[in-house]
Amino acid sequence: MDAFAIWLKGTQLSASITHYAWIWATCEVLHFIGMSWLFGCIGVLDLRLLGIWRHPPVAALTKLVPWAAGGFVINMITGAIFFVGQPLQYVDNPAFWLKMLFIFLAGWNVAMFYLTGVADRIEMLDAEDDPPLAAKVIAALSLFLWVGVMFFGRMLPYLGASF
Amino acid sequence: MPTAIESRGSISRVNDRELVERALNGDASAFDELVLRYGPAAYRAAVAALGSSMDAEDVMQDAFMLAYRKLSHFRGDASFKTWLLTITWRRALRRRQNPARRLYHFISSRDFLSEAPGPEPSAEHVLIAREMQQQLRRLIRALPARLRDPFLLAASGQYSYEELSDILDVPTGTLKWRISQARRLLREKLQRLGYTPGSRWS
């Protein structure tokens, strides 16, 4: 992994990213916007699935999910740009790997949501209905994991050696 | 686990607590459904208290408006029906005890139950039965309120003993005793007036 990072650092692409300060700044702004976007759309669905916010019908909320994906895509792209630009800051950084782990777990959580049929069961929920326990567990996990991603993202400069 | 409901429009199988939640969230049609569900119960309670259908209408409207305004005070532990009926009963009592109303009733000598239509008397005993009914109404009016109220409320069939106990704030055992007492008094008085089986009836 380290060798790959060193090689990456030497590429032209990496150099251009770090050369123009505005690229990094813009990517940071977009990364934050994407994070808020993703967290907002997923968060409202999680609140509904937890039964805390009981009013809207669930089927309508799930229409927000494709939009949430947009935020995720933005962050993937900006994240890749960060990595390509400064690979050495991330490769040895425990916070970075934990963040990736949490992202992976969050994705696995989403997959479970669809694969175990919970997604189909909650489609039928009308306004005010209490969701099943499985949905609540998935929603709680989702909130925990995404907040974790945020946390480790914030910890990057502090747990990393070469920031 | 609540049953799934197919469309927004059909809320007939939704339970009261969910309707209250929806109404609190701004869905006025949810409260309409509660009005349709418990309108008759509230109306009949008012009729039992006041004896007049016009008064009962007024009290019913008052009670629902009050319930709507105070809906956020409704805690889910009691049933909505009982809560609503308690409001209705209190408003009806307040109206009944209103001195102006008492004066009006005294002057106009309106009978309790006078406005209510009676059942069609059975064919054979038309005249006698009508007379008996009038007598009966007077007797019911003359009953003390604490006996008459549970007696009339129970007769409507809208309320269980537990609900009546909550509304009137009287233990169910006492209620049952009062109801049977009311019936006994009426029966005895009617019999004393000569309405015994076999005499004027045959």
Place this chain on the structure above:
Amino acid sequence: MKESISLRNAGLNHVDQTELSHNLVDREIDRTVRHFMMQSPPSRVYPALMQSIRGESKRSRNRQAAIVPAFGLVTAALLLVVAFGLAQQLAVRNDPAAPGRVILLLTQMSNTGLARWINESESVFGYPGILFLHTFGLAMVVGFSIAIDVRLLGVAPGIPAASLRRLFPYIWFGFWVNAVSGLLLFMAGGPRKAMNPLFEIKLALVALGVVAMSLIHRQLFRMEIQSEFKWEDTRKSKFLAYASLAIWFAAIAAGRLLAYVHGN
């Protein structure tokens, strides 16, 4: 007297209607009283009652629509006052040889025990933790605002206006988390942060964002009055949604760029 369960209103143990008694008088009493007590309210009662309830609902919504945004507007006004106050003070007295009162105050604040602990503590609850809380609050405020705005722009139309109102407490929670964490960061950061014009700009943008969300909140009340579950997408609501998105994105940008413009 035996009691039996009767009536069509099944399920409940209703007071008995029929009496297993051969007493004709009792039967006649029961018949009369039951007939009297079985009256239903005349049908004209219902529409009048429902009309009154609609009216009441409208009145209460209007009342709430007037009051609720006030909190947001007051908070926004306070923020703007702070931002402009800071900016003005610093513009007037930016001479390093004769630092102004505000700069002195800020330097003092950054020397307090709390500020020093925040800056120097190794624990996760120090500076990085407070930064994380600030990010978390941001995600709540901006994230939920985005969800509401996106709905106003037509996405996921099945969500009723009344439900969106219930998201506002979470937005306010995020706001206050950020206000407190922001204050701590500001205290620890000392005068350098305050001297950065982007900081005041960020505060002003946050204030504008609060205004936008308060106006949206009021708009949601009005929409409810029109009809409960579908509303006409008015131009005003769409405008407010776009404006809110733009303002929050700009606020995020101002926050991020703080580090670049003045070398924090």
